[in-house]
Amino acid sequence: MRYADIDWNMLWQQARQKKSWKGKKKKDWDRRAASFAKRNLGSDFSDLCLQMIHPDPSWTVLDVGCGPGTLAIPLARQVKRVTAMDFSEQMLAELALRVKEAELGNISSVHASWRDDWQEHGIERHDVVVAARSLAVDDLGAALAKMVRWAKKEVIVVDRVGPGPFDPDLFAALGRPFEPGPDFIFTVNILFQMGITPSLDYLEFDLQRQYADRHEAIEGCSWMVDDLSEAERPRLEQYVDERLSANQGGGVTLTRKKPVKWAFIRWKINE
Ligand SMILES: C[S@@+](CC[C@H](N)C(=O)[O-])C[C@H]1O[C@@H](n2cnc3c(N)ncnc32)[C@H](O)[C@@H]1O
Structure with a gap:
């Protein structure tokens, strides 16, 4: 077999069907919007990404799957204009709150x-198109090609490495099989077959997470698991208790075995 004969998009779709959790729907993201906003705005993730992006003041940026504005808000402080797109109304409501608070007019x-159809939504081409942790699509090749069509200068993708934010140890504690599904290496291969050789970096963080209390830590982990059963709940609580320590100033810290790792993929558009 030749490398060129490998259908990476099909392999990606097949690997995706095997993953140990269901794809999150609009209503799932709506439900998670407030807690996601609390945890991610001003987070290490957002700071690290901004350092890697090196925004240019002249840029217009389209942020696809923007969530509560994890990147859109800090980007708007540094670039000319940001268009933040998401299919979750609640995520956009969280974004609107932060935009108002920060008095951002751009x-x-x-x-x-x-x-x-982004054209029907009046979305023009932007200098830079960003998709951070938001490539939840059925056809990855088509989504990447769409980003390329909408970008004038550059595309930036933040994609999972291995299990990403999912902790295999939690699945083991519950006695569930763990199959993380496809990660960034499929994205890089699909891009390569599209004639694109992106630059690649890695972000690592969240070895420890701070929570107000044990209850919040338990809720903060339960999003990883679909349809947690009554029998599994004590096992999830035990998983949390084994990793929890009290903070000096109140609150608790949950320590995982390994940090969460993301791939930072970017490439320039050849006009
Ligand atoms: C993990 S969050 C990432 C948010 C933000 N980019 C960040 O890095 O913090 C994934 C976001 O993608 C959005 N999303 C998922 N599928 C989508 C789709 N098909 N179209 C548009 N947005 C989508 C979700 O609503 C959610 O806000």
């Missing part, structure tokens, strides 16, 4: 999904 939001 950020607009669009309620749309990867699949929609």
Whole structure:
């Protein structure tokens, strides 16, 4: 077999079907929006990404799957204009709150999904198109090609490495099989077959997470698991208790065995 004969997009789709959790739907993201915003705005993730992005003041940026504005808000402080797109109304509501608080006049939001006709939503081409932790699509090749079509200068993707934010130890504690599904290496291979040789870096963080109390730590881990049963709940609590320590100033810290790792993938557009 030749490398060129490998259908990476199909392999990606097959690997995706085997993963140990269901794809999150709009209503799942709506439900998670407030806690996601609390945890991610001003987070290490957002700071590290901004350092890697090196925003240029002249840029217009389209942030696809922007969530509560993890990157869109700090980017808007440093670039000319940001369009923040998401299919979750609640995520956009969280974003709107932060935009108002920060009195940012150069950020607009669009309620749309990867699949929609972006032209119909009035979205123009932007200098830079970003998708951070948001490539939740059925056809990865098509999504990457769409980002390329909408970008004038550059595309930036933040994609999972291995299990990403999912902790295999939690699945082991519950007695569930763990199959993380595809990660960034499929993305890089699909890009390569599209004639794109992206630059690649890695971000590592979240070895420890701070929570207000044990209850919040338990809730903060339960999102990883679909349909947690009554029998599994004590096992999840035990997983948390074994990793929890009290902080000096109140609150608790949950320590994982390994940090969460993301791939930072970017490439320039050849006009
Ligand atoms: C893990 S969050 C990432 C948010 C933000 N980019 C960040 O890095 O913090 C994934 C986001 O993608 C959005 N999303 C998932 N599938 C989507 C789709 N098909 N179209 C548009 N947005 C989507 C979700 O609503 C959610 O806000």
